[in-house]
Amino acid sequence: MVDEVSSRGGILWEADPSEPTHAADAAGMPENKGFLRPVNISSSLFFESAAEIFARVHREIRPRTVVPPIDAVYKKFVDPNSRIRLEGGRITVTITDLLEGAPAPVTEALAHILLNKLYRKPVSAQHQHRYRLYLNRRDMRNRIDLMRQSRGRKAHTGPVGGTHDLVAIFEDLNTKHFGGMMARPELGWSHIRSRTRLGHFDPSHNTIMLSRIFDDPRAPRLALEYVMFHEMLHLRYPVDHSGSRRCVHTQEFKAHEKQFPDFKEAKALLRKLW
Numbered sequence: 001m002v003d004e005v006s007s008r009g010g011i012l013w014e015a016d017p018s019e020p021t022h023a024a025d026a027a028g029m030p031e032n033k034g035f036l037r038p039v040n041i042s043s044s045l046f047f048e049s050a051a052e053i054f055a056r057v058h059r060e061i062r063p064r065t066v067v068p069p070i071d072a073v074y075k076k077f078v079d080p081n082s083r084i085r086l087e088g089g090r091i092t093v094t095i096t097d098l099l100e101g102a103p104a105p106v107t108e109a110l111a112h113i114l115l116n117k118l119y120r121k122p123v124s125a126q127h128q129h130r131y132r133l134y135l136n137r138r139d140m141r142n143r144i145d146l147m148r149q150s151r152g153r154k155a156h157t158g159p160v161g162g163t164h165d166l167v168a169i170f171e172d173l174n175t176k177h178f179g180g181m182m183a184r185p186e187l188g189w190s191h192i193r194s195r196t197r198l199g200h201f202d203p204s205h206n207t208i209m210l211s212r213i214f215d216d217p218r219a220p221r222l223a224l225e226y227v228m229f230h231e232m233l234h235l236r237y238p239v240d241h242s243g244s245r246r247c248v249h250t251q252e253f254k255a256h257e258k259q260f261p262d263f264k265e266a267k268a269l270l271r272k273l274w
């Protein structure tokens with residue numbers, strides 16, 4: 001997919017490795033021909049910075065034009081794309097950090113792709129192909145998958161639901177049961193209406209997450225409050241989870257939990273979920 005995004009009057013192009021090489025198809029090129037044949041790589045074998053590579057490719061593409069100042073930085077993105085922007089006479093390239101340390105010919109191929117797209121010129125099949133082949137290698141695909149997992153969307157959708165606001169629920173319980181002294185962690189509703197995981201405290205992200213099943217007018221507030229209280233006790237009585245993902249309830253945890261008013265009624269409500 002090629003994306004043109006206007007941003008503050010600038011032009012931004014993205015190179016996406018999943019984009020099919022239409023140019024290669026059109027030229028009827030065999031799959032790996034572009035990769036095997038070296039294309040203008042001799043000059044890039046020296047230690048050029050990414051900005052220098054982009055400037056050199058710019059001179060190649062637009063020989064009669066003065067090369068504008070070019071900034072090239074590596075940046076963490078959720079996707080494996082890189083972006084180019086022309087704004088105020090400057091070119092800014094943000095390259096996915098996946099390509100940090102990539103062989104110079106790959107950076108050069110990316111420069112051809114982004115600069116040609118910026119100037120609305122066709123991208124040669126060879127450069128498209130070399131770039132795609134590199135990102136399609138198994139090790140790179142694994143890194144892309146990991147990156148999408150770890151940098152992807154948040155595990156929850158924030159504290160404000162359609163029916164309940166988790167911040168209000170938390171602070172209410174905080175005042176009633178903890179003297180208002182508990183530091184509020186990140187709070188959020190799960191994406192799915194889980195019946196098996198009603199609540200969860202994630203110490204590594206300091207987040208309490210509640211099942212979206214409680215964000216429902218049919219859900220008794222007592223049930224929601226009880227689950228929140230339970231997760232707050234996990235904050236109050238931290239356990240060394242070293243390696244184990246079990247939910248650990250110590251004796252003092254259980255004793256404190258029983259102090260919750262209507263404890264039995266709340267537990268009973270959870271047994272017959274709406």
Ligand SMILES: [Zn+2]
Pocket residue numbers: 230234247248249
């Ligand atoms: Zn628990």
